[in-house]
């Protein structure tokens with residue numbers, strides 16, 4: 001059983017309620033903290049402050065390139081489930097090889113860019129399917145930092161919402177387990193694709209949070225109500241004076 005199978009379902013995602021986890025544990029399964037730090041030492045110090053407050057940690061490019069597999073091992077040793085956010089994007093053969101290289105890392109979730117196209121995505125899914133306990137693959141649709149003008153500058157005239165739907169449908173057809181999208185597209189993806197995709201949602205900001213480089217945002221409660229399976233939250237927790245308290249406040253808002 002993979003760790004994501006422990007998730008208490010989100011009724012807004014059409015999932016039937018299974019009374020296996022307490023509301024508090026279920027809320028924890030819905031929160032992924034993004035450890036965007038330049039060193040393993042800083043990431044582990046933050047993880048230690050959040051131990052007991054959350055169960056999922058995201059290791060992204062900044063941290064993975066600085067600290068490698070060791071940080072994944074160290075966080076697993078502390079008891080965290082790992083979302084390895086490498087956003088793979090290359091020719092199919094290269095991405096399939098990269099998936100095989102990280103498949104045994106112990107991570108439960110791994111990202112790749114949906115815009116790599118169906119051949120890249122299905123090569124990745126095929127590679128993952130041959131390896132026991134490989135991470136579940138998530139296709140990143142349109143980055144939450146992008147607005148309509150940014151998207152247009154890359155040659156895409158569709159709105160972010162339409163582009164996310166198009167990429168999301170294509171990626172699910174190619175065999176990934178889920179999608180990364182902004183909270184503004186979660187409801188329409190649920191409407192189009194039903195309850196099966198795992199929808200992992202960054203761009204989470206409460207009213208008082210600084211948006212920073214994020215464009216397409218919503219609050220934790222709004223994201224869950226619109227059908228998100230899991231939320232990714234970085235700076236609103238990691239730059240707070242009391243990160244554990246910031247996490248607790250978010251958990252309070254996303255309890256089933």
Ligand SMILES: O=C(O)c1cc(=O)[nH]c(=O)n1[C@@H]1O[C@H](COP(=O)(O)O)[C@@H](O)[C@H]1O
Pocket residue numbers: 034036058060085111140142143144145180181202203204212214232233234235236
């Ligand atoms: O794949 C991701 O996790 C991701 C996709 C996306 O479209 N937008 C996005 O912000 N993320 C990640 O989610 C995290 C959000 O961090 P904060 O903006 O600090 O909450 C960062 O680690 C991003 O790399």
